[in-house]
Amino acid sequence: MKKILTSIVFTFVAATLISVAGCGQGYQNSWPYPQEIQTVYVEMFDTTSFRRGHEFTLTNAICKRLEDKTPYKIVSDRNIADSVLSGKMGIGSAILATDYYSARPIEKETFIHVNVMWKNLKTGQILVEEGQVNVATSYSPRLGQTFDYSVDQAVNKAAIRVVELMETPW
Numbered sequence: 258m259k260k261i262l263t264s265i266v267f268t269f270v271a272a273t274l275i276s277v278a279g280c281g282q283g284y285q286n287s288w289p290y291p292q293e294i295q296t297v298y299v300e301m302f303d304t305t306s307f308r309r310g311h312e313f314t315l316t317n318a319i320c321k322r323l324e325d326k327t328p329y330k331i332v333s334d335r336n337i338a339d340s341v342l343s344g345k346m347g348i349g350s351a352i353l354a355t356d357y358y359s360a361r362p363i364e365k366e367t368f369i370h371v372n373v374m375w376k377n378l379k380t381g382q383i384l385v386e387e388g389q390v391n392v393a394t395s396y397s398p399r400l401g402q403t404f405d406y407s408v409d410q411a412v413n414k415a416a417i418r419v420v421e422l423m424e425t426p427w
Contacts, residue, residue: 289424289425290327290328290329290423290424290425291377291384291425293339293377293379294329294339294340294377294384295328295329295330295339296329296330296331296332296337296338296339296340297323297329297330297331297332297338297339297340297341297342298331298332298333298334298335298338298340298341298342298378299316299319299320299323299331299341299342299343300316300341300342300343300344301313301316302315302316302319302343302344302345302346302371303344303345303346304345304346304347304348305345305346305347306346306347306348306349308348308408311346311348311408311412312346314408314409314412315346315369315371315412315415315416318412318413318415318416319342319416319419319420321416322416322417322419322420323342323420323423326420327420327423335378338378339377339378339379340375340376340377340378340379340384341375341376341378342373342374342375342419342423343373343374343376344371344372344373344374344419345371345372346369346370346371346372346415347369347370347371348367348368348369348408349367349368349369349370350365350366350367350368350404350407351365351366351368352364352365352366353365353366353395362398363397363398363399364395364396364397365395365396365397365398365404365407366393366394366395366396366407367393367394367395367396367404367407367408367410367411368391368392368393368394368411369390369391369392369393369408369411369412369415370389370390370391371389371390371391371392371415371418371419372387372388372389373385373387373388373389373390373419373422374386374387374388375388375422375423384423385422385423388419388422390415390418390419390422392411392414392415392418393411394407394410394411394414395407396410
């Protein structure tokens, strides 16, 4: 009985020492985003390509991703926002594979390049300066997939990566 009690006490002390030894090592259990920011005003992203309308889709996807995955709230008035997120996007396409006999495209690729800037309006500090996101998706016209389908896929991937840029560096 004494051995069991001694082993229980020893196990408890060892577990306590191990848990205390891990404290102060820089580990945290909180959001990986700056805590001083509560609200974000997302400006309409600009486009540098001749393909119009996709900047609305990107801005909308970023707003939805911010609301879903971060502690921030999107506000529609820049004057009450803690920070502002803005950027530019470019869209391009390329042919990946062609049919040997007809020279028609079998598989195409759409790529999106996004430059992002995130500024703290309270302090004037630039939180993300010239953050870059590059995304590519492929599609096949033979399978009934269109350029717009591919752009939507790429825009969603780009929105995920833009929100990841807003995380606090390790």
